[in-house]
Amino acid sequence: MKAIVGFVLMVVASYYAEAQEVSQNNYTGSWSSNGSWVDGSAPETANLPVVARNFQINGYISVGTAPAPAPGSVTALSFQSNRDAYDFTVSDTLVVYGDVVFTNKSMNLVIDPGAVMIILGNLTMANKIELASSGSLVVSGDFYKSGSSNQGDYTGTGNVYAGSYSGVAGDFVPDSSEKDVDNDLRNDFPDIYDFVQNNGSAPLPITLLSxxxxxxxxxxxxxxxxxxxxxxxxxxxxxxxxxxxxxxxxxxxxxxxxxxxxxxxxxxxxxxxxxxxxxxxxxxxxxxxxxxxxxxxxxTSVKSFAIFPSPAAEGQDVKIYTGADNSEALNLEVYSGAGQLLYAQESHAEAGYTVISSGLRSGLYVIKLTTGSLTKTGKLIVE
Missing domain, CATH: 2.60.40.10 (Immunoglobulins)
Structure with a gap:
């Protein structure tokens, strides 16, 4: 079986908002082909979005043709300034034969879990750029980021593979996500590595539907x-x-x-x-x-969130009922009524609950529980 890098994520009909350019689901085609797009009209590749809207890539879409030009010679996809209210989301596979340029405060780039964006060229990002990735961003050439590393955010658990990093790109991309093409991409995705090394001339095998x-x-x-x-x-x-x-x-x-x-x-x-x-x-x-x-x-094993007793007496132990398994680490924070963090603890639920024994004085408190992306909050009154 050939190696697989494409992903098709189901998108319900209600998702197709009016201000959105959407590619076909489970579809392989060129960006410039009208048939690649749900509305039957291929958008421009320069100064996106020409008409203010979001973009959603749901199939295997390619911009330009193989073999890829030398990095720095052709801008294949560009994004105009002051469009940061909109997202450019890759949910499957996008291959760009040439450079990609995001100017100041361009669209936010979002790469969904399992998705991949391959740039056979250089990637340039100006300041105030948002990049959220839980997939893979592959840049065969140089990834350049201007401004300062805190002018824009990188979030997510995905990886960036680049031939090199320049400007503040090395600081912009967290160490845990920053990887290189020659070693890391070769080890993690050898078929994508071969595809990149051949300038995209060989077809990228996609046989995984989901x-x-x-x-x-x-x-x-x-x-x-x-x-x-x-x-x-x-x-x-x-x-x-x-x-x-x-x-x-x-x-x-x-x-x-x-x-x-x-x-x-x-x-x-x-x-x-x-x-x-x-x-x-x-x-x-x-x-x-x-x-x-x-x-x-x-x-998560958290099934509920209840504070008992409330009201509680001064110095009394308080139980936080979650129904969680004792193997799951729960983070608990106690805030004053004014929002000041008083203390935090990591604990494991025993018999379905966690005990707070802080000797709280009379007053109003907010209890916050977090585990991964789950957050629960509740009020505690101490009399």
């Missing part, structure tokens, strides 16, 4: 589908707490060689609470292994 998950009674159910398979012996499911060091947890038999759609699933009955990462590997009959996809999963 790789998603659902939470079922606290378990993580991984679901994936392929459009075709070639010499596919088996899949390996790996899991990680940091997205870097993975362990094998299951092996799933492949379907050999087929051009028909195939569906797979695996239920992890011993998931990691908080944020974890699942990696899908595929092995051919000859033993050749491919990195297929990575999915970030947030899972």
């Amino acid at each position: 790789f998603n998950y659902e939470l079922v009674d606290g378990n993580v159910n991984l679901i994936w589908a392929t459009a075709s398979e070639e010499n596919n012996d088996y899949f390996t499911i790996q899991r990680s707490t940091d997205g870097k060091v993975f362990e094998n947890i299951e092996q799933i038999a492949g379907r050999g060689t087929t051009s028909d759609e195939q569906r797979y699933s695996f239920l992890d009955r011993n998931p990691i609470y908080g944020t974890s990462y699942y990696r899908l590997l595929q092995t051919d009959y000859d033993g050749t292994e491919h990195n297929v996809a990575i999915k970030a999963v947030f899972n």
Whole structure:
């Protein structure tokens, strides 16, 4: 089976807001083709958005043609200033044959989980640029960021692979996300590396239709589908707490060689609470292994949030009922009524609750619980 980097994320009809340019789902085509777009009209590639709107890339869309020009010679995609109220979102695969330029306060670049944006050229970002990535951004040439590193934000758990970093790009991209093409991309996604090294002349193989998950009674159910398979012996499911060091947890038999759609699933009955990462590997009959996809999963055992007693007496222990498993670390913060943080603690629920024993004096307090992306708040009165 060929290595896989494309992803199709289901987009419900209600998502297609009027002020949005959307590419076709599960579709391979050129940006300049009218058939690539839901509204049947290909947008410009310069000074985006010409008409103020969001962009959503849902299929495999390419800008320009192979082979890619020398970095720095052709601007293939550019974004105009003062459009920071809008998002340019890649939910599947976008390949740009040439340079990409974001001017001051351009559109926000968003790369969804599992998605990939490949720039066969240089990437230039001016100041006050927002980049949110839970997927992969690959720049074959130089990634240049002007201004200062705090004029704009980088958020997410994705990775940036670049031939080089200049300006403040090295400070703008967190160390945990900053990687290079020659070593990291070669190791993480060898097929994308070969694609980049050949200036995009060889077709980028895309046979994975989807790789998603659902939470079922606290378990993580991984679901994936392929459009075709070639010499596919088996899949390996790996899991990680940091997205870097993975362990094998299951092996799933492949379907050999087929051009028909195939569906797979695996239920992890011993998931990691908080944020974890699942990696899908595929092995051919000859033993050749491919990195297929990575999915970030947030899972929590928190079932409720109740403070007892409230009102409480001065110095009395207070219990925070969450129903959480004692293996999940919960972060608790206590704020005064004026919003001042009084203290914080990390704890594990015992018998479904966590105890706060701080000797609080009479007054109004706010209790805040966080675990991963989940936040709960409640009021506590001490008499």
